[in-house]
Amino acid sequence: MPVTFESRIEARFRELSEQHRKGLIIYLTAGDPTLEATAELVAAIDRGGADVIELGVPFSDPLADGPVIQRASERALKAGTTLRKILKALPHWRAAVRAPMVLFTYYNPILQYGLEAFARDAGAAGADGVLAVDLTPEEADDYIAALHGHKLDTVFLASPTSSDERLARVGKASTGFLYQVSRMGVTGERDRLAASLGELIERTRRFTRLPLAVGFGISTPEQVRAVQSLADAAVIGSAVVHAIEEKYPKGGARAVEEFVRWLKAGSEANSA
Amino acid sequence: MSSFAQSQDTSLPDARGRFGEFGGRFVPETLMQPVEELERAYFAARNDPAFQAELDRLLKHFAGRPTPLFHAKRLSAHLGGAQIYLKREDLLHTGAHKINNCLGQGLLAARMGKTRLIAETGAGQHGVATATVAALLGMNCTVYMGDEDMARQAPNVFRMKLLGTEVVGVSSGSKTLKDAINEAMRDWVTNVRDSHYLLGSVLGPHPYPLMVREFHRVIGKEARAQILEQAGRLPDALFACVGGGSNSIGLFYDFIQDREVKMVGVEAGGRSLAPGEHAARFAGGRPGVLHGTYTYVLQTDDGLISTTHSISAGLDYPAVGPEHAALYRKGRVEYTHVGDEEALDAARMLARMEGIIPALESSHALAEVIKRAPKMSREQIVVVNISGRGDKDLGIFQSAGIFLK
Numbered sequence: 237m238p239v240t241f242e243s244r245i246e247a248r249f250r251e252l253s254e255q256h257r258k259g260l261i262i263y264l265t266a267g268d269p270t271l272e273a274t275a276e277l278v279a280a281i282d283r284g285g286a287d288v289i290e291l292g293v294p295f296s297d298p299l300a301d302g303p304v305i306q307r308a309s310e311r312a313l314k315a316g317t318t319l320r321k322i323l324k325a326l327p328h329w330r331a332a333v334r335a336p337m338v339l340f341t342y343y344n345p346i347l348q349y350g351l352e353a354f355a356r357d358a359g360a361a362g363a364d365g366v367l368a369v370d371l372t373p374e375e376a377d378d379y380i381a382a383l384h385g386h387k388l389d390t391v392f393l394a395s396p397t398s399s400d401e402r403l404a405r406v407g408k409a410s411t412g413f414l415y416q417v418s419r420m421g422v423t424g425e426r427d428r429l430a431a432s433l434g435e436l437i438e439r440t441r442r443f444t445r446l447p448l449a450v451g452f453g454i455s456t457p458e459q460v461r462a463v464q465s466l467a468d469a470a471v472i473g474s475a476v477v478h479a480i481e482e483k484y485p486k487g488g489a490r491a492v493e494e495f496v497r498w499l500k501a502g503s504e505a506n507s508a
Numbered sequence: 509m510s511s512f513a514q515s516q517d518t519s520l521p522d523a524r525g526r527f528g529e530f531g532g533r534f535v536p537e538t539l540m541q542p543v544e545e546l547e548r549a550y551f552a553a554r555n556d557p558a559f560q561a562e563l564d565r566l567l568k569h570f571a572g573r574p575t576p577l578f579h580a581k582r583l584s585a586h587l588g589g590a591q592i593y594l595k596r597e598d599l600l601h602t603g604a605h606k607i608n609n610c611l612g613q614g615l616l617a618a619r620m621g622k623t624r625l626i627a628e629t630g631a632g633q634h635g636v637a638t639a640t641v642a643a644l645l646g647m648n649c650t651v652y653m654g655d656e657d658m659a660r661q662a663p664n665v666f667r668m669k670l671l672g673t674e675v676v677g678v679s680s681g682s683k684t685l686k687d688a689i690n691e692a693m694r695d696w697v698t699n700v701r702d703s704h705y706l707l708g709s710v711l712g713p714h715p716y717p718l719m720v721r722e723f724h725r726v727i728g729k730e731a732r733a734q735i736l737e738q739a740g741r742l743p744d745a746l747f748a749c750v751g752g753g754s755n756s757i758g759l760f761y762d763f764i765q766d767r768e769v770k771m772v773g774v775e776a777g778g779r780s781l782a783p784g785e786h787a788a789r790f791a792g793g794r795p796g797v798l799h800g801t802y803t804y805v806l807q808t809d810d811g812l813i814s815t816t817h818s819i820s821a822g823l824d825y826p827a828v829g830p831e832h833a834a835l836y837r838k839g840r841v842e843y844t845h846v847g848d849e850e851a852l853d854a855a856r857m858l859a860r861m862e863g864i865i866p867a868l869e870s871s872h873a874l875a876e877v878i879k880r881a882p883k884m885s886r887e888q889i890v891v892v893n894i895s896g897r898g899d900k901d902l903g904i905f906q907s908a909g910i911f912l913k
Contacts, residue, residue: 296681296812297798299690300536300697306680318810343534344797348811370534370797374524393537397700402540420538421698 244336245412249447259469265292265308267317280489282333284496293341302424304474319345330362338365355382365389373409407444426453457502525714531830533713547715577734583861590884604896606637612723614641617704624648624703628692630685631822632664634708639673649673652691654683682815709752710829713800724758745770748893749872753829755895776818777845787816788845789828803830819848820868850875867896
């Protein structure tokens with residue numbers, strides 16, 4: 237479903253492409269450890285060089301996530317974080333951040349919010365796109381219509397298990413970029429990238445012209461560089477959340493900014 | 509329709525796995541290909557006489573089908589109303605109806621070339637049945653079980669280990685069935701190539717609610733033929749407990765077209781109907797998505813899944829099978845709830861009156877029968893599914909002190 241305006245996400249990928257650069261996408265769980273902390277952290281991550289920020293909406297049953305993001309969700313929920321409170325705080329975060337922001341959520345919180353009300357409020361709050369991890373295009377007609385109606389990009393996942401038919405379907409349903417899951421399993425840091433990543437990306441590219449962002453298991457500048465040599469952007473989730481868990485309590489947002497900068501160093505090596 | 513005709517409704521779910529508005533498939537993309545593959549394999553197996561013959565052989569000679577339908581005459585006379593018949597699923601090998609589905613899915617997994625089974629378990633009955641089938645078929649097996657459930661259903665943990673299964677405790681969230689399913693799905697999404705997720709109830713993404721129902725329909729098919737043989741007519745009402753809803757859908761399904769047969773599903777009323785104190789989804793829940801399906805879910809206004817409580821681990825779960833949601837919406841099945849204490853009292857009554865110690869899950873259904881039977885006439889007939897036996901609950905009975913009363 238083509239969107240007839242240039243979204244902030246599309247503009248960012250166009251700029252990257254014009255500058256012959258590859259993107260760095262940083263995930264954090266909103267409300268971890270508090271919403272006040274998130275305000276500082278999104279600004280720090282933006283300064284650190286994130287090209288897109290993914291804001292995780294904490295959920296009680298995060299079945300696609302590994303232990304690091306599970307713990308972040310628990311901390312955020314313990315602090316009383318809800319989707320409603322995130323959307324209320326988002327305009328303030330938006331004002332301090334240049335990077336496009338994508339809400340990364342499970343489906344039930346937005347279903348209970350109401351698809352139309354959610355799209356309206358998320359759009360008005362300054363979100364640029366949404367990825368619902370347990371929603372595939374088959375069940376997403378109303379969701380896509382509501383989000384596109386409020387100029388929000390709909391990002392879907394492609395997976396190593398996706399058939400050609402499925403890749404075509406997720407490619408068609410996605411706008412802004414397509415999120416290529418690099419490996420089977422849940423989110424989390426890994427020592428090594430999947431060996432077949434190049435083949436995987438090549439296959440997905442046959443079904444979409446959208447920028448491809450690769451995530452799951454990427455945690456070092458070397459891995460960022462390797463992914464960026466194949467895809468349009470690398471997504472770092474658990475490694476950043478881990479850094480927030482360990483460094484934020486002592487070093488504050490500045491320590492997390494330094495961590496993003498360290499990851500970005502891998503990224504800049506591609507800019508030549 | 510003649511009451512002697514074999515009745516069935518094959519129209520649901522539709523091709524998208526929807527029972528009316530409920531059901532469907534809400535899983536991460538990585539699991540879509542596996543559930544599509546499972547659906548194809550299941551339909552192929554269902555149409556293969558060799559598969560059905562092997563399943564029938566195991567149900568008969570390994571699991572012990574058919575199970576008796578027993579007229580509980582002392583209990584019926586004591587209550588002074590309806591004639592109560594017990595469908596004795598508790599007599600099956602491994603002690604509960606769960607083995608019906610595990611044999612079916614186990615054979616299917618083997619046919620698909622899978623070498624490992626993954627399962628979740630609440631009370632441990634599904635875990636034990638899965639561990640048993642894994643041993644029978646020579647497959648590896650990992651079962652996820654909440655820490656709280658491992659403590660309160662310890663005998664079943666030992667049984668699984670004895671059968672060669674790895675039992676993994678789950679310490680996240682409420683440490684019960686919901687969290688065990690999360691962990692089982694995380695395992696599955698990591699190991700889909702060689703592992704089959706043997707989901708234990710009519711929950712999850714399509715085709716699970718359909719497939720698990722079909723493997724349990726044997727309960728209602730037998731009960732229907734047995735009551736016609738023993739009483740010469742259909743029952744006035746059916747009763748079954750509803751956790752995810754597998755034993756109840758298994759009993760109900762072949763009676764759905766028999767309009768004169770009333771059906772009552774009994775959820776866990778827990779300690780009270782305050783949030784977090786029960787698992788009565790139709791009393792306190794509303795439609796939402798959990799574990800791959802759209803159905804009635806206990807949740808907060810913000811769409812976070814609520815914690816639940818029931819004295820019976822097998823009913824302690826915040827969502828209900830999507831077909832039950834559709835039957836509730838249609839008004840075909842009445843759903844009610846029974847509290848912890850009433851379930852304990854019902855277990856004691858059946859033990860003392862009929863020499864049968866039922867599982868605490870099944871005791872919920874029985875408690876509702878005990879309430880209603882006295883208000884019915886002696887000519888009326890009810891069938892209640894004794895879905896499992898109470899051996900696993902001896903520790904709970906003991907700490908509740910009910911056998912000392």
